[in-house]
Every structure is written in structure tokens, then in C-alpha cells.
Amino acid sequence: MIGKIDRDILLAHARTIASSGGKAVPEGATELSDLEVCGAAEITAMTRAAAERDGGVLVSSGGTTGTPKLTYLPHHMAFDRLLPVWRPLGVGDVVLNLYDAGRMWGTHYFVQKLAERTESTVIPSGPMTAEELELRLPMLREVGVTALASVPSVLADFAEMVLKTGVKPPVKTIIWMGEAWTESKRELVRQAFPDVQLWGIYGSVETWAMGSNRPGCDETTLHLLADEIFELEDAGALLTRAGEGWTVPVVRYRLGDRIEATRCRCGRGDAFRVLGRADDGFGLLGNYVNIADIVDSARQCPDVVDAQLVLVRDNDLADSARSMTVEYTGTAAPEAVRTWLTGSNVRLGTVDSQHPEAISARRVDRLRRIARTNKTPGAVWQDALGSGS
Numbered sequence: 517m518i519g520k521i522d523r524d525i526l527l528a529h530a531r532t533i534a535s536s537g538g539k540a541v542p543e544g545a546t547e548l549s550d551l552e553v554c555g556a557a558e559i560t561a562m563t564r565a566a567a568e569r570d571g572g573v574l575v576s577s578g579g580t581t582g583t584p585k586l587t588y589l590p591h592h593m594a595f596d597r598l599l600p601v602w603r604p605l606g607v608g609d610v611v612l613n614l615y616d617a618g619r620m621w622g623t624h625y626f627v628q629k630l631a632e633r634t635e636s637t638v639i640p641s642g643p644m645t646a647e648e649l650e651l652r653l654p655m656l657r658e659v660g661v662t663a664l665a666s667v668p669s670v671l672a673d674f675a676e677m678v679l680k681t682g683v684k685p686p687v688k689t690i691i692w693m694g695e696a697w698t699e700s701k702r703e704l705v706r707q708a709f710p711d712v713q714l715w716g717i718y719g720s721v722e723t724w725a726m727g728s729n730r731p732g733c734d735e736t737t738l739h740l741l742a743d744e745i746f747e748l749e750d751a752g753a754l755l756t757r758a759g760e761g762w763t764v765p766v767v768r769y770r771l772g773d774r775i776e777a778t779r780c781r782c783g784r785g786d787a788f789r790v791l792g793r794a795d796d797g798f799g800l801l802g803n804y805v806n807i808a809d810i811v812d813s814a815r816q817c818p819d820v821v822d823a824q825l826v827l828v829r830d831n832d833l834a835d836s837a838r839s840m841t842v843e844y845t846g847t848a849a850p851e852a853v854r855t856w857l858t859g860s861n862v863r864l865g866t867v868d869s870q871h872p873e874a875i876s877a878r879r880v881d882r883l884r885r886i887a888r889t890n891k892t893p894g895a896v897w898q899d900a901l902g903s904g905s
């Protein structure tokens with residue numbers, strides 16, 4: 517468990533939210549573990565009840581492959597909780613907001629609100645193609661952009677264009693969330709902007725910000741905000757938070773992510789690391805493998821920069837693939853990458869010995885992105901005929 521909330525406060529809090537759409541508190545409950553785990557339906561009900569009083573913004577997560585999870589986000593976006601420990605911008609700053617607007621996603625509006633609350637200036641650009649960015653870089657330098665906000669995939673693209681053109685806005689701050697860094701993306705950003713300071717948020721559309729990372733922290737480590745608890749479980753961590761000012765006051769909400777407790781070089785407490793999705797596995801011809809494990813392993817292969825799995829769905833079995841192609845950037849030869857993976861992962865080795873045709877590797881110039889968010893997913897599923905999903 518990470519974080520701490522007084523037991524009496526916690527139980528009183530659970531009773532309060534039970535009366536506005538949360539799960540009922542069982543008779544005789546005395547501990548957090550006596551309370552029921554809640555899910556997306558409770559979040560929708562609780563935030564909807566609050567929005568009937570104060571209004572809000574209706575946002576959604578997922579929806580690409582499953583049913584969208586709806587959340588009514590209060591207009592204050594919980595910035596009073598966040599700004600005392602996480603304040604990346606100030607008066608005089610100009611932030612380029614590269615997050616995509618609309619589509620019921622929240623991050624673009626988070627950055628707009630952050631600028632408003634810190635009295636800085638914001639450019640609501642949204643994502644740009646490489647051509648658009650090349651064209652606009654001189655303007656961005658001219659207006660003095662001091663901060664960039666986006667997912668690491670897009671920040672790396674931005675850095676690459678700055679290195680290519682030599683046109684460099686005076687960026688000193690980078691705000692990231694929505695995706696984890698990879699070594700190669702962080703390196704590109706450091707090369708383009710050597711003294712830049714990184715400020716990160718860990719959150720979800722349903723729960724909004726839960727943890728923060730700031731200069732002085734290890735770059736893969738986050739700190740839980742005050743009055744929150746994470747229960748660490750293999751099926752995904754559970755979030756509980758009490759007190760005023762949150763976007764959603766929640767008891768034992770199952771996050772899809774696996775999380776581990778850690779220490780941070782900054783010395784602040786309640787540090788954690790996100791290990792990946794809890795439901796990140798799939799069957800490959802009868803062998804259960806984990807997407808993050810394979811991608812991590814591929815990234816460690818000599819001369820591979822980054823990697824992603826392209827999986828051909830097995831229509832007869834849920835969460836199963838008939839074949840897997842590792843697409844990667846870098847200079848390694850496909851056969852070397854394939855050999856590396858089947859040699860370093862026991863289950864892939866088993867698949868290889870029985871169905872060698874089911875595993876392949878392909879060098880690409882650029883990994884695939886999710887259109888809605890510009891994130892680089894660990895895996896992309898395709899139907900047998902080759903149409904993407």
C-alpha cells in the first residue's frame with residue numbers, strides 16, 4: 517500500500533459517496549479492505565450527480581475497441597490539489613499545447629486550465645504534421661515558446677525537427693503525461709534542449725491526476741498526491757482518495773495499471789512506478805505472453821531504438837493472436853531481432869520451435885500511432901485480412 521488516510525475519515529468518506537452513487541458500505545466495515553471495489557459505472561454515477569449541481573465537462577476514456585467509460589469532469593479540474601506540489605509554469609511562460617482537442621479527451625483542456633491557473637500564456641495548437649511544424653518553428657521561436665506539453669512520442673518528434681532545422685524556440689520546460697518515456701525519446705529531447713526540465717503527471721481520464729513527477733525526481737518515478745492511497749494488486753492497483761477538491765472522490769477504484777512502490781532520489785515520499793497494463797497479455801498459439809515484456813526486450817536488442825508488436829487476431833479465441841510481427845526502428849537486421857527475442861523469452865522460444873512462421877521482425881522508419889491521442893501503443897491488432905484496429 518502507498519499513501520495514508522485516517523481510518524475514521526476514510527469510512528465516513530465511503531458512507532458519504534455511497535449516498536451519491538458509490539458502493540454501499542458493508543455492515544461492520546472497519547478497514548479499507550472491508551469496502552467493495554468500484555468500477556467505471558460508479559465513477560460515472562458519482563460524477564454525474566456532482567455535475568447536476570455544479571456543471572462539468574463530459575469526457576471519456578477508451579472507446580477505440582471497447583465501450584467508452586464516461587466521467588463528468590468538474591470545471592476546476594482539481595488544480596488546488598495539484599498546484600502546491602506541481603507548478604511547471606508561471607507568469608511570463610508561453611506553453612505550446614500539442615495535445616489533441618475535442619474527441620472527449622481531457623489532456624488538451626488540462627493544459628489550457630493549467631495556463632489559466634498559473635497566469636501563463638498558452639498556444640492551443642494541437643498536434644502538427646512534420647511539414648506544419650517545420651513551417652511554424654520560426655513563429656514559435658519568435659513568440660518565445662518556453663514550454664511544450666504533449667505525449668513523449670510527439671515531444672520526440674518536435675525535438676527531431678528542432679535538431680534537423682536548427683530553429684530552436686527557448687524551451688526550458690516540458691510537460692508530459694498520457695504515455696511513458698522511452699530512453700530514445702528522452703535522449704532526443706535532451707539533445708535538442710539540453711537544460712530542459714521535465715514535469716510529468718500520472719492520471720487517467722476517469723480519475724484525473726493521481727501522481728506527479730518534477731525536476732529532481734527520477735524520470736520514471738511519480739509521487740502520489742496527498743490524501744490518496746494505492747493498494748497494489750496484480751490485477752491493477754486500487755485508488756482511494758478522501759477530502760475536498762478532487763475531480764472524483766473515489767473508494768477502491770480499479771485502475772488498469774500495475775504499480776510498484778519505489779524510492780525517488782528527490783527524497784519525497786509515496787513514490788511509485790507504473791509497470792504497465794494489468795491486462796497486457798495475449799495468447800500466441802497457445803502460449804500466454806506479455807506485450808510490455810516483449811517490447812522491453814526488443815528495445816534492449818543491440819541497434820534497436822524502439823519497437824512495437826503487430827498482432828494478427830485469432831478470431832476463434834479471445835485475446836489471442838495467430839502471428840506476431842515485431843516492428844522496430846534502428847539499424848539492426850530483422851533476423852537478429854527475431855533471434856534475440858526468441859532466445860530471451862522462453863514462451864516465444866516455445867512458439868518458435870513449433871510455429872516458426874508465427875514470429876517475424878520488420879524494420880520500419882516510424883512506429884504506428886493511435887490517431888486520437890498520438891500515443892505509440894505497445895501493440896497494434898489486425899484482422900487476418902490485414903485491416904488495422
Ligand SMILES: [Zn+2]
Nearest residue numbers: 733734780782
Ligand atoms: Zn521524486
